[in-house]
Amino acid sequence: MANHQAKDFGDLEIGDELGPEHILVSKDLTRLFVRVAHMDSPRFTDDEAARAEGLPGAILPGNMSLSLLTKLVTDWIGSSGARLARIGTTYRSPVISGSSVTMQGFVTHTDAAERTAEVDIWIENEDAERLVIGTATVHFPLKK
Amino acid sequence: MATTLDLHCHSEASEDSRAPVEAYLNWIKLRRHERPLDGIVLTEHRQFNRAADYRALEDKFGIVVLKASEVETDYGHVLVFGVNDDILRRFDFSNVRLNAQELIDGVAEMGGVAVPCHPGRPNVGLCEHYEKKPPLENVLAVELLNGGSRKGENERTELLVTRHGYRTTGGSDSHLVSLIGLCATRFEADIRTIEDLVRELKGGRYEAVDFRPRRKAIPRAVHVEAR
Amino acid sequence: MAVQYDPALIGRVFEETEPVPVTAEQIKAFCRAIDETNPLFTDEAAASAGANGGLVAPPSFAVTFRNGRDFFKHVPRFGTRGFDAGKDVEFVAPIRPGDKIRLASHVKEIYEKTGRSGSMVFVVIRSTLSNQNDEVVAHIDHRFMSRT
Numbered sequence: 001m002a003n004h005q006a007k008d009f010g011d012l013e014i015g016d017e018l019g020p021e022h023i024l025v026s027k028d029l030t031r032l033f034v035r036v037a038h039m040d041s042p043r044f045t046d047d048e049a050a051r052a053e054g055l056p057g058a059i060l061p062g063n064m065s066l067s068l069l070t071k072l073v074t075d076w077i078g079s080s081g082a083r084l085a086r087i088g089t090t091y092r093s094p095v096i097s098g099s100s101v102t103m104q105g106f107v108t109h110t111d112a113a114e115r116t117a118e119v120d121i122w123i124e125n126e127d128a129e130r131l132v133i134g135t136a137t138v139h140f141p142l143k144k
Numbered sequence: 145m146a147t148t149l150d151l152h153c154h155s156e157a158s159e160d161s162r163a164p165v166e167a168y169l170n171w172i173k174l175r176r177h178e179r180p181l182d183g184i185v186l187t188e189h190r191q192f193n194r195a196a197d198y199r200a201l202e203d204k205f206g207i208v209v210l211k212a213s214e215v216e217t218d219y220g221h222v223l224v225f226g227v228n229d230d231i232l233r234r235f236d237f238s239n240v241r242l243n244a245q246e247l248i249d250g251v252a253e254m255g256g257v258a259v260p261c262h263p264g265r266p267n268v269g270l271c272e273h274y275e276k277k278p279p280l281e282n283v284l285a286v287e288l289l290n291g292g293s294r295k296g297e298n299e300r301t302e303l304l305v306t307r308h309g310y311r312t313t314g315g316s317d318s319h320l321v322s323l324i325g326l327c328a329t330r331f332e333a334d335i336r337t338i339e340d341l342v343r344e345l346k347g348g349r350y351e352a353v354d355f356r357p358r359r360k361a362i363p364r365a366v367h368v369e370a371r
Numbered sequence: 372m373a374v375q376y377d378p379a380l381i382g383r384v385f386e387e388t389e390p391v392p393v394t395a396e397q398i399k400a401f402c403r404a405i406d407e408t409n410p411l412f413t414d415e416a417a418a419s420a421g422a423n424g425g426l427v428a429p430p431s432f433a434v435t436f437r438n439g440r441d442f443f444k445h446v447p448r449f450g451t452r453g454f455d456a457g458k459d460v461e462f463v464a465p466i467r468p469g470d471k472i473r474l475a476s477h478v479k480e481i482y483e484k485t486g487r488s489g490s491m492v493f494v495v496i497r498s499t500l501s502n503q504n505d506e507v508v509a510h511i512d513h514r515f516m517s518r519t
Contacts, residue, residue, distance in 0.1 A: 023406075029404065029406070032400075032403065032404045033404040033405065035404075036397070036400045036401050036403075036404045036435065037401070037404070037434070037435040037437075038435060038437060039437070061455070062454075062455035062456075062457065062458065063431070063434045063435070063455070063458075064404075064405070066431055066434060066458055066460070067404075067405045067429070067431035067434070068405060070429065070430050070431035071405055071406075071407055071429065071431070074409065074429065074430065075409075081422065083462075084430050084462055085461070085462060086459070086460065086461045086462065087430070087431075087458075087459075087460050087462075088457070088458070088459040088460070089457050089458055089459075090456065090457040091454075091455060091456055091457050093487075134457075
């Protein structure tokens, strides 16, 4: 579960933290995601097939990395009433299925007129190498 | 007065970066105690962002913002400082197969300086190319510390530097706001303009500096099982 | 030589999928796959009392529609072994059980660069997802990378 929750828009500060969340993304979970997301490439479920493609082993689909980072942001949003408006990700290096990763982020910008916050988010491996990087835009509606 | 600059970073003008320049400068202010930068040099991919004017931001934040480029050559990626019209007429920065020797020599002739970056990176770094091809001539400096390097890449560059006697720079290679300034270059001289920077890269005293945090031990990961 | 392609590729819609129905069970299965426990996405009773007035899918559910079976036939290919290089998703409206989602896709951009993986060509596909009321629910820019 995320360690930090979004504050009210007026209390947000640049540098506010999202996560960190440390998870072990098991091969079973990867297989379940692949099934529900209709992704049928063996590079996600079969180590040998993945290696035949030059990969170190079975990898997470990019959509799964994006989904985990989306959850990092929605966990941070919690019950604040804010809405995830946009997310963008770049897959720099494969996330290995069955590995331990850390997801975290920071608030980097707020726009008072739009009532939005921009956040940096990423997934890193145990060597602190950033495998997936991205940003998201969160919109905070006016409270009634 | 010494100047510490992040010599390698990308703004939204680079297609794979998501970092507005103002957000970079806010982050530098916020994290000054960890990464004491005096300025940044935007090295946009395969282009020189001629239209961008950061003087108002420089004044607002009191932080130097200079413009440069990262181009792609037959010996990997190279940072080009002191880009001018002559250089842009001679070299098409959108070409991902520029001739590195011609670039290094041509940029120097036309008043700039070209610095190979992330030399230890596979495919796009000098180290791997030097295994198969003669070393480039007239290289003054290479980027020893790159904030986006993977395990072993900066170390591989150290060997290259020792072997060839190159001077060294550092830069974050950031594409995210919060990664600005992880690595930088400390110059002995005062640098406010691109002319100052080119002069110092060519003849001044400088070194790569590392502001990356020491790695914390990762807590025992939560095992997430399929339900 | 720079990457060669027919400029007429850019902007032309090359696929519109048949509508895909969304069920509560699919949404819950997706939640299990990402260990999502937020009741807004998992509990119909709790979600009915929430801001959306009913169960909605987590935002990233939008990427599970991918494209129809002809998608990869029509995406321009350069070189070998395509990989997903990243996505930009704009979430416009929530996706709900009972929705029928269709995608319309076009090639937005093609460019090349070099990186750790060597020489690469990137094809950016823009997909617009709409529901049965012709309301846009999301825009997705998929970046596909091939090594040349």
